[in-house]
Amino acid sequence: MHMADALISPAVGGTMWAVSAGLIGHCSKKVKNEMDDQKIPLMGVMGAFIFAAQMINFTIPVTGSSGHLGGGMILSILLGPHIAFLTMASVLTVQALFFADGGLLALGCNIFNLGFFPCFIAYPLIYKRIAGKNPTRKNILTGALIAAIAGLQMGAFAVVMETVLSGVSELPFRTFLLLMQPIHLAIGTVEGLTTAAVVFFIWRARPEILNAAASSAPIGGISIRSVLTGIAVATLITGGTLSWFASSNPDGLEWAMFKTAGVEELETSHNLHLSLSEVQKKTAFLPDYGFQSDGSELLLNEKENSEEYGGTAATTEAKKHEASSWPSIDSGTSVSGLIGGLLTLTLAVAIGFILRYKKSNV
Amino acid sequence: MANLQNNLFDIFYMDTLASGETWLHRLDPRAKVLTTLIFVGTVVSCGKYEISMLIPFTLYPVAIVALANLPVLYIIKKMTLLMPFAFFIGIFNPIMDRAVILKIDLTDIFVWMDSIGLNNLMGLIDIIGLKGIVGTIDVSGGWISFFSIMMRFCLTVGAALILICTTGFDSVCMALQKFGVPSPFIAQLMFLYRYMFVLIDEASRMVRARALRTFDTGHMKLDLFAPMIGQLLLRTLDRAQRIHLAMCCRGFDGHIHMVRKMDLGMSEILFTIGWFFAFVIFRMYNIPIGLGKFLSEIL
Amino acid sequence: MSHHIVQADNLHYTYPDGTLGLDNINFKIHHGESVALVGSNGAGKSTLLLHLIGCLTPTRGDIRIGDYPLNKKNLKSIRRSVGMVFQDPDDQLFMPTVFDDVAFGPINLGLPEAEIEKRVTAALETVGVPHLIKRSPQKLSGGEKRSVAIATVLATTPDILIMDEPSSNLDPASRRRLIHLLKTFTHTKIIATHDLDMALEICGRTIVLNNGKIVADGQTIQLFQDVKLLEMSGLEKPLTMQGCPVCSKEHPPVIAR
Numbered sequence: 030m031h032m033a034d035a036l037i038s039p040a041v042g043g044t045m046w047a048v049s050a051g052l053i054g055h056c057s058k059k060v061k062n063e064m065d066d067q068k069i070p071l072m073g074v075m076g077a078f079i080f081a082a083q084m085i086n087f088t089i090p091v092t093g094s095s096g097h098l099g100g101g102m103i104l105s106i107l108l109g110p111h112i113a114f115l116t117m118a119s120v121l122t123v124q125a126l127f128f129a130d131g132g133l134l135a136l137g138c139n140i141f142n143l144g145f146f147p148c149f150i151a152y153p154l155i156y157k158r159i160a161g162k163n164p165t166r167k168n169i170l171t172g173a174l175i176a177a178i179a180g181l182q183m184g185a186f187a188v189v190m191e192t193v194l195s196g197v198s199e200l201p202f203r204t205f206l207l208l209m210q211p212i213h214l215a216i217g218t219v220e221g222l223t224t225a226a227v228v229f230f231i232w233r234a235r236p237e238i239l240n241a242a243a244s245s246a247p248i249g250g251i252s253i254r255s256v257l258t259g260i261a262v263a264t265l266i267t268g269g270t271l272s273w274f275a276s277s278n279p280d281g282l283e284w285a286m287f288k289t290a291g292v293e294e295l296e297t298s299h300n301l302h303l304s305l306s307e308v309q310k311k312t313a314f315l316p317d318y319g320f321q322s323d324g325s326e327l328l329l330n331e332k333e334n335s336e337e338y339g340g341t342a343a344t345t346e347a348k349k350h351e352a353s354s355w356p357s358i359d360s361g362t363s364v365s366g367l368i369g370g371l372l373t374l375t376l377a378v379a380i381g382f383i384l385r386y387k388k389s390n391v
Numbered sequence: 392m393a394n395l396q397n398n399l400f401d402i403f404y405m406d407t408l409a410s411g412e413t414w415l416h417r418l419d420p421r422a423k424v425l426t427t428l429i430f431v432g433t434v435v436s437c438g439k440y441e442i443s444m445l446i447p448f449t450l451y452p453v454a455i456v457a458l459a460n461l462p463v464l465y466i467i468k469k470m471t472l473l474m475p476f477a478f479f480i481g482i483f484n485p486i487m488d489r490a491v492i493l494k495i496d497l498t499d500i501f502v503w504m505d506s507i508g509l510n511n512l513m514g515l516i517d518i519i520g521l522k523g524i525v526g527t528i529d530v531s532g533g534w535i536s537f538f539s540i541m542m543r544f545c546l547t548v549g550a551a552l553i554l555i556c557t558t559g560f561d562s563v564c565m566a567l568q569k570f571g572v573p574s575p576f577i578a579q580l581m582f583l584y585r586y587m588f589v590l591i592d593e594a595s596r597m598v599r600a601r602a603l604r605t606f607d608t609g610h611m612k613l614d615l616f617a618p619m620i621g622q623l624l625l626r627t628l629d630r631a632q633r634i635h636l637a638m639c640c641r642g643f644d645g646h647i648h649m650v651r652k653m654d655l656g657m658s659e660i661l662f663t664i665g666w667f668f669a670f671v672i673f674r675m676y677n678i679p680i681g682l683g684k685f686l687s688e689i690l
Numbered sequence: 691m692s693h694h695i696v697q698a699d700n701l702h703y704t705y706p707d708g709t710l711g712l713d714n715i716n717f718k719i720h721h722g723e724s725v726a727l728v729g730s731n732g733a734g735k736s737t738l739l740l741h742l743i744g745c746l747t748p749t750r751g752d753i754r755i756g757d758y759p760l761n762k763k764n765l766k767s768i769r770r771s772v773g774m775v776f777q778d779p780d781d782q783l784f785m786p787t788v789f790d791d792v793a794f795g796p797i798n799l800g801l802p803e804a805e806i807e808k809r810v811t812a813a814l815e816t817v818g819v820p821h822l823i824k825r826s827p828q829k830l831s832g833g834e835k836r837s838v839a840i841a842t843v844l845a846t847t848p849d850i851l852i853m854d855e856p857s858s859n860l861d862p863a864s865r866r867r868l869i870h871l872l873k874t875f876t877h878t879k880i881i882a883t884h885d886l887d888m889a890l891e892i893c894g895r896t897i898v899l900n901n902g903k904i905v906a907d908g909q910t911i912q913l914f915q916d917v918k919l920l921e922m923s924g925l926e927k928p929l930t931m932q933g934c935p936v937c938s939k940e941h942p943p944v945i946a947r
């Protein structure tokens with residue numbers, strides 16, 4: 030599954046961009062140094078192959094739904110992890126640009142989820158151990174099946190983590206996880222089976238291709254530790270930069286919090302299961318980049334405020350009070366927001382029309 | 392299968408759009424790539440309950456579509472086709488997050504309309520007896536963030552589509568190369584793009600040949616699928632070899648060099664900086680709310 | 691200029707999977723000669739051409755291009771003087787636009803930018819498609835692709851032109867244009883083809899291959915009259931040399947000298 034721009038926060042998106050860019054840089058260097066120039070057209074054309082192959086579907090027995098070849102695992106088996114990763118990254122980039130699969134900011138996440146796990150973890154640690162040296166029919170099948178499933182499970186888990194950390198979607202961690210993992214178990218099984226079938230075909234038709242790939246692809250090109258360090262560093266840097274931006278700009282973070290905090294009394298009357306602390310967790314963690322200190326203090330103040338007023342249920346007064354201190358939710362603001370919004374939209378479209386009209390008249 | 396060809400035609404069409412001749416098309420790709428990235432970054436950085444703040448951002452896609460003569464309906468159609476995914480994730484928000492964070496008092500609107508002299512609407516409502524019904528609308532945080540997600544989706548996806556339709560894939564690649572993306576990856580992207588067409592064509596010929604000889608409604612079994620994909624793969628590997636030969640015959644030495652005239656002139660700088668400031672302003676000041684307030688004050 | 695000769699001595703080649711590619715090939719082609727390479731499918735034409743540009747290395751035997759033996763050391767300089775047009779133009783057009791593609795060779799030769807542009811336009815004009823310069827290869831028709839593929843090779847100004855089935859996939863008018871074009875070239879030409887009429891028009895000399903062996907080497911017009919030879923190598927008399935289907939009289943064909 031692809032992550033989408035709309036679902037991630039810039040901190041998560043930026044971090045994953047940095048990580049994926051680092052991996053691409055690393056692989057490019059590796060590829061530049063080590064390989065013969067014959068591989069340059071080869072990897073490009075293999076990317077195109079993945080594209081074309083993914084458009085041929087087969088019918089999954091019993092269910093009647095259709096499946097197609099996955100990317101990362103078969104590429105790793107044929108080309109080795111580094112080239113496979115670059116190829117996967119290029120496929121995802123084209124998908125992001127032309128089919129808007131995912132989007133530009135989410136591209137980093139997608140490259141990591143669908144490229145890193147199969148190429149650098151599932152392939153070397155699982156497939157290669159099982160079927161690398163001794164590719165028999167049974168080994169290819171077990172190796173590809175387990176590796177594909179494992180790769181996709183990790184990818185799915187990463188999607189859940191990224192979504193939850195971004196905090197744009199309200200899906201709770203557990204529900205989302207329970208939704209994603211079984212689906213990807215099925216997808217992984219299909220990918221494993223197709224990969225095994227195709228690899229087996231190649232192994233019988235042209236065994237030298239697999240042998241060349243197996244011998245030219247050294248394991249351990251990337252240590253997991255260095256990737257984790259990379260993620261940590263990238264998180265610190267993007268998190269730091271973005272929270273600096275956010276703090277220099279009062280509305281983004283505090284406003285969202287006060288909005289939620291300000292309606293505490295409504296909340297308690299409507300649904301009790303949403304306690305303030307939960308709200309705080311949800312809204313204050315990451316999406317607004319205020320990780321601690323001043324943000325939570327303000328939130329506490331606000332809580333006291335709203336408790337004072339909440340008891341009397343004098344909503345209008347409470348709202349007026351808040352409205353005076355925070356540009357928030359009183360109905361006057363919302364009405365003017367509504368009207369202003371419509372007006373802005375109309376204005377934008379009008380500018381579009383004028384621009385086009387002027388052009389066609391020039 | 393039909394899907395396969397459609398995708399191809401779709402890419403062809405976007406490619407054709409990219410070869411337009413407007414001022415925007417001629418702009419250095421670097422300016423457009425950079426502006427798009429800034430745009431996506433600022434849009435996504437808006438708080439999760441923002442709707443009004445996102446509205447001014449529509450100016451960018453609208454203006455570019457207008458200036459570059461892009462077909463509006465096509466862009467909208469493409470975005471709608473992609474909508475379901477964001478929808479399915481986003482729709483959980485209203486379910487999970489029921490806390491009311493916005494109350495729209497409709498009477499306020501009528502009062503406001505009265506105040507600007509729209510013929511005593513309040514009285515009308517009193518007469519019809521709607522007063523009780525036309526009360527306040529409670530909007531939960533979930534719905535607001537849902538709409539916010541959908542808006543972000545449209546904006547970010549739209550920006551990516553517009554970039555490709557005004558710039559073309561190879562120019563985007565050249566821009567990325569100038570931005571320091573490693574050359575093996577650029578070569579990779581360019582080869583992928585070039586041979587995507589050739590291989591999709593080859594794949595669809597194979598699928599068609601199979602369909603013509605199986606006489607059934609096109610259920611492909613795995614034991615047929617594997618040799619077919621395998622065959623395509625073998626042909627691909629052979630093709631890669633032939634391409635390499637063709638490259639070597641023309642002096643290929645492991646590096647792909649290209650001469651492309653790209654210059655960052657005044658218009659590129661103005662374009663990028665102009666939009667940059669626009670996005671920052673959209674992000675810092677909630678223009679719709681300000682505008683609305685201003686309007687209700689002067690009226 | 692003796693340095694344009696192409697010479698093969700006792701050439702043998704076996705593909706890695708054991709398929710026999712070439713078997714004891716001997717010939718000498720002089721400067722300015724046009725030679726057709728004919729034979730049935732799988733006779734070894736493409737295999738032989740790939741040897742001439744050093745893409746395949748013979749299992750046994752030698753190739754000389756000009757005054758030098760073809761080996762790793764002078765491969766680069768030999769490839770500058772030999773240009774090859776491949777059987778499938780999609781293999782040859784790998785860059786994003788026609789311009790980039792035609793410029794690929796000149797850039798690798800290290801020419802200055804102004805000269806590169808001049809060569810690109812000149813090459814495209816020679817093959818009659820200067821208007822395609824900005825297009826991307828995936829949007830060209832088969833014949834246009836072929837023309838551009840030839841231009842990519844001409845842009846490197848080779849002395850020897852090697853072509854693998856240049857007239858396949860062309861409509862009659864494009865084929866005619868190609869024939870005219872090839873006739874105007876003073877290059878040494880080696881053309882593998884199934885289009886015997888074209889061979890008759892362009893190439894004074896023909897080499898017939900069968901199962902990797904040379905079965906005949908001589909004047910085109912003479913070889914093509916040898917019905918037995920043609921039949922044995924899976925060919926048939928060119929249409930222009932067959933009796934007229936209406937009056938069943940033989941008209942003298944246009945032939946190359």
Ligand SMILES: Nc1ncnc2c1ncn2[C@@H]1O[C@H](COP(=O)(O)OP(=O)(O)OP(=O)(O)O)[C@@H](O)[C@H]1O
Nearest residue numbers: 705707709710711730731732733734735736737738
């Ligand atoms: N990569 C390869 N591996 C193994 N055998 C090959 C390979 N390429 C060609 N051959 C075999 O070598 C022989 C000569 O092939 P070649 O391509 O030279 O024929 P050709 O004369 O060009 O045929 P056509 O007219 O069909 O193009 C054939 O038997 C073919 O099957």
Ligand SMILES: [Mg+2]
Nearest residue numbers: 735736777854
């Ligand atoms: Mg051939």
